[in-house]
Amino acid sequence: MAKGPAVQKMFDAIACRYDLMNRVMTMGQDQRWRRFVVEKAQVSGQVRVLDLATGTGDIAVLACRQCTTGMVIGADFSQNMLREAQKRFVDEPVSWQACDANCLPYQDQSFDAVTFGYLLRNVDDSLVVLREVFRVLKPGGRVVCLDTTPPDRSLTAPLVRMYFRFGIPLLGRMIARDKAAYAYLTGSTLEFHRAEALAALFREAGFGGVGYRKFMLGTIAVHWGSRG
Ligand SMILES: C[S@@+](CC[C@H](N)C(=O)[O-])C[C@H]1O[C@@H](n2cnc3c(N)ncnc32)[C@H](O)[C@@H]1O
Numbered sequence: 001m002a003k004g005p006a007v008q009k010m011f012d013a014i015a016c017r018y019d020l021m022n023r024v025m026t027m028g029q030d031q032r033w034r035r036f037v038v039e040k041a042q043v044s045g046q047v048r049v050l051d052l053a054t055g056t057g058d059i060a061v062l063a064c065r066q067c068t069t070g071m072v073i074g075a076d077f078s079q080n081m082l083r084e085a086q087k088r089f090v091d092e093p094v095s096w097q098a099c100d101a102n103c104l105p106y107q108d109q110s111f112d113a114v115t116f117g118y119l120l121r122n123v124d125d126s127l128v129v130l131r132e133v134f135r136v137l138k139p140g141g142r143v144v145c146l147d148t149t150p151p152d153r154s155l156t157a158p159l160v161r162m163y164f165r166f167g168i169p170l171l172g173r174m175i176a177r178d179k180a181a182y183a184y185l186t187g188s189t190l191e192f193h194r195a196e197a198l199a200a201l202f203r204e205a206g207f208g209g210v211g212y213r214k215f216m217l218g219t220i221a222v223h224w225g226s227r228g
Contacts, residue, residue, distance in 0.1 A: 004100065007122045008077050010181050011055070015080035017176040019056055019088075025171055025182075026216065033146055033215055033222060034059050037115050040144045040224045043067040047112035050075060050136065052101045052129075053119035057085030059146075060094045063115060070112075075099045101129045109138045117146040121188045126198070130205035137227040143207060148189040149198070149214065149221040156217050164189060164219075195221040 014021070022030050043049050043063055047070040051060035060074030075097045076082050082096050099105050101119055114133045120126040133143050151160040164186040172182025193201065195212050198221070202210045207225030214221050 003122060003124050004077070004102070010178075010184065011076075011078035012080040014176050014178050014181050015056070015078065015084045017178075018081070018084065021172065021176040021182070024175055025168060029216060031058065033220055034062055034117060036213070036215075036222055037117065037144045037146050038062045038066055040222065041113040041115050041142050043070065043113050046070055048110065049073070050104075050106070050111045050114045052076075052104075052114060052116040052133070053122070054085060054096070055081045055117070057089050057092075057094065057096070059115050059117050060085070061089050061092050063113070064092055064094050071095070073097055075101075075104075077101070101132065104132045104136055106136045108135050109141075111136050111141055112138055113142045113144070115144045115146075118148065120145060120198070121147050121192045126193065126201055127205060130201060130207070134206045134227055139227055142224065142226045143202070145198075145202075145223045147198075147221060147223075148185070148192065148219055149195050150190050150192060150219075152194075152218050154218070160217050160219055161190075189219070195223070198223055 037059055043066050047067050049063045049072045051074045054060045054074035054076045057074050060072050064072040072094045074094045077100045086096055123129050151157045168186050169179050169183040173179035199210050199212055202225045208228045210225040212221050212223040
């Protein structure tokens with residue numbers, strides 16, 4: 001069964017507690033990773049930026065502040081997440097738009113940069129989305145992706161896995177009042193591509209200069225690349 005409708009319903013349900021849960025679950029680190037995403041997107045001046053799966057809008061707004069004279073679209077298929085973004089950032093000139101990342105309503109080669117945080121783990125086929133992103137990027141345009149990633153084998157891996165299996169669903173129940181949504185986060189992270197495999201998918205979609213950096217004991221990865 002396609003993931004889309006269930007994912008959309010889940011984010012619609014947790015939208016109003018999403019930000020608080022993020023801050024607690026990541027021990028306040030999440031904004032640092034988003035700033036790194038915008039740094040790697042290298043946006044400045046008169047550029048067009050698309051932040052997909054924008055959720056409550058943090059990456060879109062950071063990009064908007066960076067490219068003061070450009071145009072930033074924050075797009076998501078959850079109306080409630082977009083509503084939260086609009087409420088949080090009333091004064092920011094981001095254009096909030098509803099769309100599905102599998103089938104983007106934008107013309108070929110229309111953006112200088114496309115960013116997305118925690119999108120690919122939620123779609124049926126990462127390659128379909130990456131090809132769509134490639135299509136809408138201008139030649140030379142940059143893609144930057146932030147997501148969770150399965151932890152590598154290391155001394156800390158058992159602790160990290162315990163946090164994912166028990167800590168996050170418990171926090172989800174206490175803070176977001178939705179244990180299932182955060183049990184889903186754990187499941188989808190542990191089943192997601194390892195960072196190197198995801199980098200290979202970026203290359204398969206056509207991107208060059210692909211690289212990545214991991215954070216938070218190897219459980220978060222930021223990947224980047226460009227359309228040649
Ligand atoms: C975990 S939130 C991330 C929000 C934001 N990027 C951040 O950094 O906090 C994932 C978002 O992806 C959106 N999403 C998931 N699948 C999508 C799809 N196929 N098309 C558009 N948005 C999608 C969800 O609605 C949700 O808002």
